[in-house]
Amino acid sequence: MNIIRTVRSVAFSSIPNRTLSTTRSLSTPSAQYTAFEVNDKTGIATLTLNRPPVNSLNLELLTEMRNCLKDAETNKCKGLIITSSSNSVFTAGLDLLEMYQPQDERVKSFWTALQSMWMELYGSKIPTAAAINGHAPAGGCLIATACEYRVMLPNFTIGLNETLIGIVAPKWFVSAFLNVVPRRVAEQAITQGKLFTTAEAHNVGLVDDVVNTKEEAIAKCEQFIGSFKNVNPYARALTKQQFRIKELQELEQQREKDLQIFLGLIMQPSVQKAMGIYLEGLKKKSKKQ
Numbered sequence: 155m156n157i158i159r160t161v162r163s164v165a166f167s168s169i170p171n172r173t174l175s176t177t178r179s180l181s182t183p184s185a186q187y188t189a190f191e192v193n194d195k196t197g198i199a200t201l202t203l204n205r206p207p208v209n210s211l212n213l214e215l216l217t218e219m220r221n222c223l224k225d226a227e228t229n230k231c232k233g234l235i236i237t238s239s240s241n242s243v244f245t246a247g248l249d250l251l252e253m254y255q256p257q258d259e260r261v262k263s264f265w266t267a268l269q270s271m272w273m274e275l276y277g278s279k280i281p282t283a284a285a286i287n288g289h290a291p292a293g294g295c296l297i298a299t300a301c302e303y304r305v306m307l308p309n310f311t312i313g314l315n316e317t318l319i320g321i322v323a324p325k326w327f328v329s330a331f332l333n334v335v336p337r338r339v340a341e342q343a344i345t346q347g348k349l350f351t352t353a354e355a356h357n358v359g360l361v362d363d364v365v366n367t368k369e370e371a372i373a374k375c376e377q378f379i380g381s382f383k384n385v386n387p388y389a390r391a392l393t394k395q396q397f398r399i400k401e402l403q404e405l406e407q408q409r410e411k412d413l414q415i416f417l418g419l420i421m422q423p424s425v426q427k428a429m430g431i432y433l434e435g436l437k438k439k440s441k442k443q
């Protein structure tokens with residue numbers, strides 16, 4: 155198979171050099187918050203989130219992610235791994251600053267970019283895996299559950315904690331969570347805004363494996379992707395689609411309505427107030443450290 159190697163924006167020191175035989179840059183504008191590389195030997199693409207300090211998902215990061223996902227599929231990569239350049243945070247979820255006292259046009263583009271990125275990832279034809287090497291609250295959990303396989307490092311947290319911030323986890327966030335966790339566990343956890351520790355997440359099936367290092371996590375993801383080596387990719391993709399088409403169609407048909415519900419909800423004064431208080435708390439905590 156002729157795999158096109160691409161490297162996007164890898165010029166940051168927190169990512170160790172990986173042995174890639176040959177790589178070439180795409181002519182698209184270089185990315186700011188992601189590194190995208192394809193291993194020549196395995197044909198597996200790795201998308202590394204790199205928006206310090208916590209990889210919060212803003213409009214630009216979401217747009218870059220979607221572009222990388224598209225590239226991985228267009229270039230017929232064997233699979234895709236998502237991970238983080240941080241040692242402690244996979245992603246802190248949506249950038250709260252995009253939703254707190256937002257600008258009208260930008261916040262619309264932001265939510266639309268999130269919808270697009272999720273549909274691309276959830277509906278990806280190639281095998282997808284998350285190497286969760288840090289905390290993964292809310293939108294972080296959304297990305298992880300959109301993948302087909304999850305491996306996590308110990309002593310971090312993952313879950314949909316929206317209710318604790320005074321916001322509602324949208325239906326498509328919940329449905330992806332329900333794919334991996336029993337309904338009763340999901341209902342209790344999401345209404346409580348529970349963040350599972352790695353061990354708890356493993357126990358309820360929210361993550362498939364736990365390993366001690368990022369390298370081991372990547373190796374596990376590669377193993378998962380490798381498990382499809384004797385499977386016809388076309389048959390695999392269509393079979394995966396059967397499991398996921400309902401949620402994808404639902405969101406596709408309801409995109410505008412979903413956007414309007416989102417805007418209506420976050421623009422409520424009580425929601426803005428709760429978000430402001432939450433952000434203040436995060437900043438105070440950060441200053442104390």
Ligand SMILES: CC/C=C\C/C=C\C/C=C\CC/C=C/CC(=O)SCCNC(=O)CCNC(=O)[C@H](O)C(C)(C)COP(=O)(O)OP(=O)(O)OC[C@H]1O[C@@H](n2cnc3c(N)ncnc32)[C@H](O)[C@@H]1OP(=O)(O)O
Nearest residue numbers: 210246247248249250289292293322324416419436437440
């Ligand atoms: C009927 C209705 C139907 C449908 C509903 C439809 C729509 C619903 C509407 C809205 C849904 C919106 C969905 C949102 C999902 C989300 O993802 S919301 C984001 C949730 N994220 C969090 O709660 C995580 C918050 N962060 C943390 O807990 C910690 O930062 C973390 C454990 C990740 C890392 O800890 P640590 O390494 O110690 O870092 P600090 O806490 O010190 O943070 C460093 C700086 O980063 C800032 N920051 C952290 N998280 C965010 C964030 N998500 N957004 C923006 N900024 C963040 C933090 O303030 C520090 O900033 P500073 O350095 O002080 O400037």
